[in-house]
Amino acid sequence: MTDIATMPQPVSFGRRLKRFMADRPLIPLIVLLIILVVILQILRPGIVNERWIANTAKFAIPLAILAGCQTMTMLTGGIDLSVGTVATMSAFIMATQIVNQDPAVAFLLAMLPAVLIGLVNGIGVGVFRVHPLIMTLGTSLIGTGFLQVYQRTVIASGARIPDFLNWLGTGLTYGFPNALLLFVPVAVLIVFVLNRTGFGRLLYAVGDNERAARLSGVRYWQVITALYVLSSLLAGITGLLYIGLIKAPSLSLAEPLVLPSVAAAVIGGTSIFGGRGGYTGTIIGALILTVLTTLLTILQMPEGGRRILFGFIVLFVTAAYLRIIEDR
């Protein structure tokens, strides 16, 4: 096998394809997205129109922001499974507190659990070195417990969705979803932080080689704590946006988004082992999953089948990326 490397040989198509995919991961993703849209158009001629695109964007945006949380935590080799609970808590607290409180106060109250959970996650992962998966799963269990206790204290006062969130979640302006007003700054911020700031570089450094990062003076626990608080805050804001879209506060509001958010980040080319990936791919990943969900709904695949498919997608894509990286 060793002489192949030394002799100049025509590179096989498969190898070239692999290298191409590794160098420009966005192009195959966009191609996949277009293929899915075309299949949808073939199955239901005429479904792809302006309204459908706006609608798809509306549902893809909360998913894309949560997938942003996963992207950033995955860059350090972590994962944040508490985003679903955090988003649900923020949404539920906002919807119930707005009844008696000033909107600003309600907003702050809604963000409080997000910050707390993020802080506990960060300390658990950064200081005590618990595996992020176990840690965030644990805090999400605790968060759900708190939410159940809280729910009983507000049964009498009822809940209402603030008009502003309604407008943000479902409204359209000139055919564009208003949610873009929130999403574009968030996306620009995430991309900017990851690519242009020291913090972003630290995330890549920690994920790529934690030991080297520590030895070169990175304060690991501070980076990780800041990261998980940021991730939780984003999840909380997503919760507010999502309740404007779904319009029914419940105790499992954002829970169904957790698994797709992991899948979106993985499909978008972010390595679950850390150090590799970016947010642009994740956004396309979220779009792909939203279109795929529409497709599966049209094909009448039940929720269970969808979960099975998402699970296999995560496994398959991770295995494929491993092969591509090994080849280089």
Next chain:
Amino acid sequence: MSRFLRNQGWVAGLFALLIFLFVVTKLIQPGYGSGDFGSLARAVLPYAFAVAAQTVVVIAGGIDLSVAAMMALTSVTAASMMNGASEEYALFVVPFVLAMGLVLGALNGVLIVVTRVPDIVVTLAMLFVLQGAALLVLGAPGGAAAEWLKASVIGTVPIPGLPDWADAWVPKALVLLAVCLCIVWIPLRRSRLGLSIYAIGSNELAAFRSGVPVARTRIVAYALSGLFAALGGLSLTISTGIGAPIPGPYLLASVAAVVLGGVALGGGKGGLPGPIIAVFVLRLVRTDLTLLAIDPNVTAIIEGAIMVAVVMFGAFITMRSRPAGATP
């Protein structure tokens, strides 16, 4: 030798803690008697099997995130197969479900070995897949369990030569648990295979170089984990009489009990008795909280916090026992 003493010391200390908790329980509720002990044993049953499933894999140096989902799938499969079927049919259902757990567990192992994707990602993907499959089998809680199976965990085992008051303290559920665990664990512990499982957990490279079939051993470890998880799922169906497709909090509980039971999360250390005693400790804490008339939702929060604290402590210990900079 000193490690052996330390490990046994840990288990002995844990046992002392358990006795202490029983004394506390008796002080809180002077009427705590054999009947309550029986219901404790029944409540422990699914947790204990989940913990056994996690223990085998953790000793082999891995982690199985799909335990709770596997239990949900096996539970709904058993419940829907026994629904409306004759009592004798259950004689076929039990081995079928156990075989299913064994095969699905082995599938976990095969996927880890073949794709070379880390166990945490593979079992996470399998968690999604199994959850989806459980939803496909049974969309909502339902199904049934055979009467003789339900009777097998209720009541006590009469032991000849023992007075009645002592008999009352030997609940069937406890005997069932002990028999199931011993049938699998004792032969395993004494066999070459058991030694191999400890070997790959303690140092995979060293094990490989000493001729241990690493891949095969890993697959067997996951298969055994699947078998225990299937036992857990069956016990869920038996004790509740139905199957529920949504996994319970068994994943976090299993990891917490494994850590509390003195099995290092790095692998290669500990045994089954420690985690099983640990699971009794965790359940008894819950009983005590309930006896103190604390709101069940608050109990859930306290329990979650205890489990997270235990896992944090365990990660801290693991980190201390390893060279600085190495990831736990």
